[in-house]
Amino acid sequence: xxxxxxxxxxxxxxxxxxxxxxxxxxxxxxxxxxxxxxxxxxxxxxxxxxxxxxxxxxxxxxxxxxxxxxxxxxxxxxxxxxxxxxxxxxxxxxxxxxxxxxxxxxxxxxxxxxxxxxxxxxxxxxxxxxxxxxxxxxxxxxxxxxxxxxxxxxxxxxxxxxxxxxxxxxxxxxxxxxxxxxxxxxxxxxxxxxxxxxxxxxxxxxxxxxxxxxxxxxxxxxxxxxxxxxxxxxxxxxxxxxxxxxxxxxxxxxxxxxxxxxxxxxxxxxxxxxxxxxxxxxxxxxxxxxxxxxxxxxxxxxxxxxxxxxxxxxxxxxxxxxxxxxxxxxxxxxxxxxxxxxxxxxxxxxxxxxxxxxxxxxxxxxxxxxxxxxx
Amino acid sequence: xxxxxxxxxxxxxxxxxxxxxxxxxxxxxxxxxxxxxxxxxxxxxxxxxxxxxxxxxxxxxxxxxxxxxxxxxxxxxxxxxxxxxxxxxxxxxxxxxxxxxxxxxxxxxxxxxxxxxxxxxxxxxxxxxxxxxxxxxxxxxxxxxxxxxxxxxxxxxxxxxxxxxxxxxxxxxxxxxxxxxxxxxxxxxxxxxxxxxxxxxxxxxxxxxxxxxxxxxxxxxxxxxxxxxxxxxxxxxxxxxxxxxxxxxxxxxxxxxxxxxxxxxxxxxxxxxxxxxxxxxxxxxxxxxxxxxxxxxxxxxxxxxxxxxxxxxxxxxxxxxxxxxxxxxxxxxxxxxxxxxxxxxxxxxxxxxxxxxxxxxxxxxxxxxxxxxxxxxxxxxxxxxxxxxxxxxxxxxxxxxxxxxxxxxxxxxx
Numbered sequence: 174x175x176x177x178x179x180x181x182x183x184x185x186x187x188x189x190x191x192x193x194x195x196x197x198x199x200x201x202x203x204x205x206x207x208x209x210x211x212x213x214x215x216x217x218x219x220x221x222x223x224x225x226x227x228x229x230x231x232x233x234x235x236x237x238x239x240x241x242x243x244x245x246x247x248x249x250x251x252x253x254x255x256x257x258x259x260x261x262x263x264x265x266x267x268x269x270x271x272x273x274x275x276x277x278x279x280x281x282x283x284x285x286x287x288x289x290x291x292x293x294x295x296x297x298x299x300x301x302x303x304x305x306x307x308x309x310x311x312x313x314x315x316x317x318x319x320x321x322x323x324x325x326x327x328x329x330x331x332x333x334x335x336x337x338x339x340x341x342x343x344x345x346x347x348x349x350x351x352x353x354x355x356x357x358x359x360x361x362x363x364x365x366x367x368x369x370x371x372x373x374x375x376x377x378x379x380x381x382x383x384x385x386x387x388x389x390x391x392x393x394x395x396x397x398x399x400x401x402x403x404x405x406x407x408x409x410x411x412x413x414x415x416x417x418x419x420x421x422x423x424x425x426x427x428x429x430x431x432x433x434x435x436x437x438x439x440x441x442x443x444x445x446x447x448x449x450x451x452x453x454x455x456x457x458x459x460x461x462x463x464x465x466x467x468x469x470x471x472x473x474x475x476x477x478x479x480x481x482x483x484x485x486x487x488x489x490x491x492x493x494x495x496x497x498x499x500x501x502x503x504x505x506x507x508x509x510x511x512x513x514x515x516x517x518x519x520x521x522x523x524x525x526x527x528x529x530x531x532x533x534x535x536x537x538x539x540x541x542x543x544x545x546x547x548x
Numbered sequence: 549x550x551x552x553x554x555x556x557x558x559x560x561x562x563x564x565x566x567x568x569x570x571x572x573x574x575x576x577x578x579x580x581x582x583x584x585x586x587x588x589x590x591x592x593x594x595x596x597x598x599x600x601x602x603x604x605x606x607x608x609x610x611x612x613x614x615x616x617x618x619x620x621x622x623x624x625x626x627x628x629x630x631x632x633x634x635x636x637x638x639x640x641x642x643x644x645x646x647x648x649x650x651x652x653x654x655x656x657x658x659x660x661x662x663x664x665x666x667x668x669x670x671x672x673x674x675x676x677x678x679x680x681x682x683x684x685x686x687x688x689x690x691x692x693x694x695x696x697x698x699x700x701x702x703x704x705x706x707x708x709x710x711x712x713x714x715x716x717x718x719x720x721x722x723x724x725x726x727x728x729x730x731x732x733x734x735x736x737x738x739x740x741x742x743x744x745x746x747x748x749x750x751x752x753x754x755x756x757x758x759x760x761x762x763x764x765x766x767x768x769x770x771x772x773x774x775x776x777x778x779x780x781x782x783x784x785x786x787x788x789x790x791x792x793x794x795x796x797x798x799x800x801x802x803x804x805x806x807x808x809x810x811x812x813x814x815x816x817x818x819x820x821x822x823x824x825x826x827x828x829x830x831x832x833x834x835x836x837x838x839x840x841x842x843x844x845x846x847x848x849x850x851x852x853x854x855x856x857x858x859x860x861x862x863x864x865x866x867x868x869x870x871x872x873x874x875x876x877x878x879x880x881x882x883x884x885x886x887x888x889x890x891x892x893x894x895x896x897x898x899x900x901x902x903x904x905x906x907x908x909x910x911x912x913x914x915x916x917x918x919x920x921x922x923x924x925x926x927x928x929x930x931x932x933x934x935x936x937x938x939x940x941x942x943x944x945x946x947x948x949x950x951x952x953x954x955x956x957x958x959x960x961x962x
Contacts, residue, residue, distance in 0.1 A: 174550070174551050174552070174553065174557075174628075174855065174858055174859055174862060175549060175550055175859050175862065175863075176549060176551070176852070176855040176856050176858070176859040177549065177856065177859045177860075178549060179549075242549055422940075426940050426941070426942065429942060430941075430942065430943075437943075437946065438942075438943050440936075440942040440943055441942065441943040441944070441945060441946065443929070443932075443933065443945060445942075446932065446933060446936035446937070446942050447929070447932040447933075447936065449936055449940055449942065450931075450932035450933075450935040450936045450939075450940070451932070453873075453935055453936075453939060453940060454873045454876060454877060454935070457849070457853060457873055458845075458846055458849030458850065458853065458873075458877070459849065461848075461849045461850075461851075461852035461853040461855070461856055462845060462848055462849045462852060464549070464852060464855075464856065465848070465852045465855075467549060468549045468550070468551070471549065472550075482841075482845075483844065483845045483848045483849075486841060486842065486845040487845045487846070487848075487849050490842070490845075532834075532838060534841075535837055535838045535840075535841035535842065536834070536837055536838075536841070538841040538844060538845065539831065539837045539840060539841050539844075542817065542844060543821070543831070546817075546821070
């Protein structure tokens, strides 16, 4: 058994960490946080040059063709650095949807420009409140055009194209849903930025009025493709969450060592130590679940749906727990705009909702465990 | 990242599997499989008798304490081979319960600090199950603060004379030998005046009294020592070095206790899958699903954390104190699951009979037993201290008694 990343993958992690430490300092993140730029363009360019955007895209489509374990390693570092770029929308959602269901022409059109950093992609799934479910998709597709409103769409205001879930039938079944590719720079698309919890990752409302769209995958198979895309993205996001949780834990630990109160380091008080120990426990459980998810993702194992849901739940809980208690360890200073704690708190709670809420994934895990037990 | 054995590991697994297939007590398989949550229920057998028989057979086949050196009764197997053996031994591993303290804690301590003659005399018989060992550390006024123990050992010629009391000693009533830590010098700070010994549990002056536990069972004992004589050659490590010796034992305790953890999740999943609530099956209820999913994710997280530990072992690395999370997480989870399982039963949840319709009282028993999981082998609080100090590098607590001679430490009722 080797339930660990290889030496090469660990080297890639070190390389990514070093690169992000240089190019994605908290100061750089704050440029986006303070609304001075919609995302960090320089960083995005740098990520492309490092080959990180296309690490899991096959070479024939302009990527590095390395694989998903390599992408997991990079995702963890992106989470650690709280990178203010449309990485998850473009790489985990749009690129994965293209890899699963795209025609050769579609892959040739979009994947090379994703890898090179020229195209930003996203998934337009949600329409207001609610979790991923066929019945929540109201936007319609007919005669090659889309009509309806999607919100929130992560990175929607800066995206060049979107994978859009649309209703193509009214049988009340999953087969009513199909996926489409839409060039957001073409006509019939209106984009409006929305304020949100985490300003380092934009959210938008996109209105489609007779917007031209081409089918992605077969008609009526949208929901099954989407389910697979969400599972794959759940594992990748889990690595970002694990990276963020670890960073929040480190920040709390470092502050507890540094801060003196009552004549001693606050990290010598058991109330503080035990809080940090519990953060370590949730971060460790999340990491282990994510490793299993990474294995399932990289081998296309039948266990992926269950592994992805468990990784998603564990990593969501860990990041929320660590980000929340990191503020607590910092005391009053943790509640200032100046300290970085709130950036992780915002990211943790925004990420907890992005692919569907915790409740949704808990529901999914139980369904999937039952299916396995019944088999 | 893969779950496959190396060719050598696969060959080892095959050999182990074949031997178990040919030798295991299959007549006990059913009952052992049904023994869940750490409780072994055998209708017609005593666990010590059938355990000894299985242990002896393993010893003869060279499978007992297999990670020990051959000259002391082991097989010279690697840590990863030990894990493979445990996986293959499966439910029959439950039969090793009476020997776990000996194999996991006492044996390694004798191995590290005993004389060559002592190792050759005692370790093979421990491995074969012929002689059972227990561990005599905790005292009524020295639990988490075990270095504050009071049991005295005084040197008289070539012997030591022991007086005092130990507590929470699992298996003392059927043990042949015990690993004992005692105070040999009360005039120095508490950690410095301790010495480790082993002794024959049948020695004159040793009295074992069972403790009736909060869950109604009797698994632990008090052990009283009145002028018990221990020859000096049964000392392990230098006089006054007992604390360092005990760290070896306790480190091994954490490793062995974490090895086979019950979380309660499979039992709870099965229970919720069949329990009818007013509105339908429990597992279809959103509140139940949410809790169950969180527990399942935690339980999976523990499983894959142990896989990461096994991988480290497989590469020849030594797992560190991060192993402490296993017992910390599972202990609390068992208690929470038991409470919730009973909540789902409504008023009938109060009934504990084995013939009760809902889950045959197993969660009620789990509720009553689970507090010990959060205390034995390091309380939740001690484990959090270990994680905070040894993993995260936070400072130790201020110790007011650290440099004070033991007999000057303020006490109450001591």
